[in-house]
Amino acid sequence: MNQFEIRRNKVYGYLDENGIDIFLIEDTEGRRAPSLRYLSGHPNDGLLFLCRRAKAVLFPWDTAMAAKYAHADEILPYTSFGRNPHEAIMGFLQREFSGGAPKIALSAAMPYPLVIRLSEEIQKQFPGATILCDSKGPGAFIDKMRAIKDPEEITMLRKAADILNTLCERLEKGVLGKSLVTETDAALFIEKECRIHGAEGTSFPTLAAGPDRSFGIHAFPGYTAAPFAAPGLSILDFGVSFEGYAGDVTLSFAVGNLSPKQKTMISLVEEAYTAALELCKPGESTVKISRTVEQIFARHDFVMPHSLGHGLGLEVHEEPFLRTAQEADTILKPGMIFTLEPGLYDPQGGGVRWENDILITATGKEVLTRSRIVRM
Secondary structure, rough: OOOHHHHHHHHHHHHHHHHOOEEEEEEEEEEEEEEHHHOOOOOOOOOEEEEEEEEEEEEOOOOHHHHHOOOEEOOOOHHHHHHHHHHHHEEEEEHOOOOOOOEEOOOOOOOHHHHHHHHHHHHOOOOOEEEEEEOOOOHHHHHHHOOOOHHHHHHHHHHHHHHHHHHHHHHHHHHHHOOOEEEEHHHHHHHHHHOOOOEEOOOOOOOEEEOOOOOOOOOOOOOOOOEEEOEEEEEEEEEEEEEEEOOOEEEEEEEEOOOHHHHHHHHHHHHHHHHHHOOOOOOOHHHHHHHHHHHHHHHHOOOOOOEEEEOOOOOOOOEEEEEEEHHHOEEEOOOOOEEEEEEEOOOOOEEEEEEEEEEEOOOOEEEEOOOOEOOO
């Protein structure tokens, strides 16, 4: 039994407990659903039907791609239904149910007009059928599953981290050796080198901000031809994707004679990172960790304008989220992988952020990446 079957069996159990006959996941441009890849291995574009009776049927856009990567009980060409999601869904339901009133769950990401059209057609074909489309059904159950990585996922995220560590080391050397002197130099270096070292690509658009632009949490535009790692504070936020799994780090560069405020910001970010890391262990509250960082900053009248971190996996932002909002509180468990990224920003002095990827283990934590604040 492969990892996709193991994951799907957990979902089948949920469907059976809740009397749901079919759960449909759609992954397509404009409404990506990484859970399709998580449960089938197919990298993109398709419909995945999970049946209560432990059956997975995939309708891929690209059948050649599915033949190479996908794991499902049945793979049917999407072209057989005129490349129309409505026709494919109805065709599948008509094949699977000769009568009765099935209970069908649709992905919460499915657009409302399609949900309405499908609901009307399903009720017409199967009087009394139940159609569910909310954020608390099978989709939410799968999101909770994905928050705790299985051994195969941890292996992929370790490999993403290894690539990031190599890039961090080479970026530092490039900056110190003056071969990377602009934001564009740094960003394009990452684009090329991550692929040379085995990544699928970057996990999100690289953010390279020199001293004049590092005041923003996320620089806009992502990078320019402006100087990078010039005197002052520079931020380089980047990630890589390995077999679909996203790593994410931030390097900060502190160059030359800094102002007292800039030095204080660096010191506070380092203190906050160290304090938060100390708390990262099984059974700890993400809200407690986040509030610890906010309290450190508040003692010096600084405010961090973003959350402390986010989960990593097939998405670069997924559960768990490290925020102070009580409704977002999560108790850390072994297998969770997330970023820790305290940062401070000043309109005149620029910004500094320190971000690494953290794995919660049975006995504590492991820091997977080796980014840092580089002083020059």
